[in-house]
Amino acid sequence: MANLIDPVELTRDLIRRPSVTPADAGAMDVVERTLLGLGFACRRMKFGEIENLYARWGTARPNLCFAGHTDVVPVGDAGAWSRDAFAAEIVDGVLLGRGAVDMKSAIAAFTAAAGEAIAAGRVTGSISFLITGDEEGVATHGTKLVVEALAAEGEIIDHCVVGEPTSAETFGDMVKVGRRGSINADILVEGVQGHVAYPHRAANPVPVLIRLLSALQSRKLDEGFPEFQPSNLEVTMIEAPNTATNVIPGVARARLNIRFNPSHTGQQLADWFDIEAWRAQGDFPGKITVTSSISGEAFLTERGDFTELVAAAVADVTGAPPELSTSGGTSDARFIRALCPVIEVGLVGKTMHQVDERAPVEEIRTLQRVYARILARYFA
Template identity: 75%
Template sequence: MIDAVELTRDLIRRPSVTPADAGAMDVLQAALAGLGFACRRMKFGDIENLYARYGTARPNLCFAGHTDVVPPGDDAAWTQDPFAAEVVEGVLVGRGAVDMKSAIAAFAAAAAQAIAGGKVKGSISFLITGDEEGAAVHGTRPVVETLLAEGEAVDHCVVGEPTAAAVFGDMIKIGRRGSLNADITVKGVQGHVAYPHRAANPIPVLVAILARLQAAPLDDGYPEFQPSNLEVTRLEAPNPATNMIPVAAAARLNIRFNPTHTGASLVSWIESEAAAVAKDFPGQVTVTAQISGEAFLTERSAFTDLAAAAVRDVAGRDPELSTTGGTSDARFIRALCPVLELGLVGTTMHAVDERVPVAEVRQMQAVYERLIERYFAAF
């Protein structure tokens, strides 16, 4: 058997700040191997990943998550050492306690119970990465691509990201908005402010582009999704002098978008709006975009129903099925199988004194146990 709280503590004590693994994957692999999982390490670049499977038959229920964490920040601001995993008055404090080492440990403990009880009528697998908090280039994406290329059958996946809004079990994520970042750079002609006709000021052009982009509502929403939104996240025009027109100005924006759009369609829109503003400008406008993920939705089905029922059985509440929030590695896993996210309350993730009540970890394990039981009864 696995004690979810003690395994969480063991994982927290490995300071696996992206891209460092610090032995976290070894801890998890040892726990799963002890249950009879066939464990396969998949390293891409400097990132450690793990795919582990118990059983060979279908259906294959997969749990996905990440062992990497964000930096703790100022250690002195914490009431406890961020990597000591201390339990204080029934609360576990440590970096990764919520996001998301507790969920990994709770599912491992739930899997142990299911295996011991003979309830695994197929396979249980783990897809764990060390590159979710970073660039996500060498983590879940290439693991999924490899599994697809090899014909590995994964039927459904639960991601253990912290999804609850106020109390554990009040929300399950069944989709996510897409995300793109775009850098807009305007290069003009530097000159003296008293002789503007000899220069080409990039700042008014950039401001006009941003105003045009923000003035147009992207959409009114989409079934199961809130409206898309655009936020300017950086604006700069480096200029050490007060009497000089700068040569360049730059801005960055982020768009979180629903399935009304694709990343490519939004990039094309940004480019066309920028070109329209700058058509008579003697300088140069460049748009460089990065699409972090496309919007997706896991349709309501027997799979989403049984996850909600597992929460109801244990926590006594009906979770909201939501698509709010940021991105997660579910955006990659959706290419492999239907996916949903079910985890802890996320209010302290990435914060000083990240923490979770021990009782909540136990409750999450019980929900995962019930989910596994219901899953193999349904499929």
């Protein structure tokens, strides 16, 4: 049967909307218009300046949801791109453009697969879409609030597929069944500025910051956790604003991030930061302030019927079952897991966020076939 929607052309249409977070640039309109054409009931859910969409075809259960985001990261150096980042050009069978991999192609591929399944009369329950414009940003006005609103209304989603680019080296070699948690900490040490020749008249914040960071880095967080790699702490910024060589600075700052497995909770790590800050304070007359922000907790979708169904669908198309992994960064799956089991399936992620982000046209079509097999098995 011929495709009702060409996933490549729909991806190109989406890429041509420069929806760099928090801008929408008409991207959500493209998704909504396409889904309306397939018979979905569409509901725009705008929080702040962020456009979100929840759409559903059917009213019966089970309800299989596809989740994704239309927003993209900035282009960076536009002159470094071989083509306009938002022109969506196809060169030698490869689609170039911001969002080609992460993840406008997945939205298009699932939309095409859903249209095909609906036209064939194979959907015995419901298909829904949860699309946000706030995944690449701070993620405070996107999926998190949509999930909370749907839960409060009693909307039931039985299972969810997120279209993040999960494949590692070759298409279909990996899907994600969980993610590590993430916590950020901003550290501010306030001392007293002074002349380097008269240190007794100053309070240097730099040694205190070094002492605190050393204590944090010296702890081995864990050896890993079943299904998860070890937690890791990375210092991402250190500064002591000072333009002179003979001045003891008045402040020193640092920023760090921990990606953590279920050995920890975000709050436990935040409490640890505070304890180490208290120890580093000692007799320092200044002040240490640690501001923690928990982006998400670690989670795992347990092996079972749903993970087996998705793995089998990938194998139907690629000929080999995928690795079920929890590696990589965070995604909006961390919010959706409050509603239902969730698994992530998408393209090879090597060029996401890079200059000349790109996806082979044939892989976008192959992703549609994978999603079609998921739908066929799910509603069998």
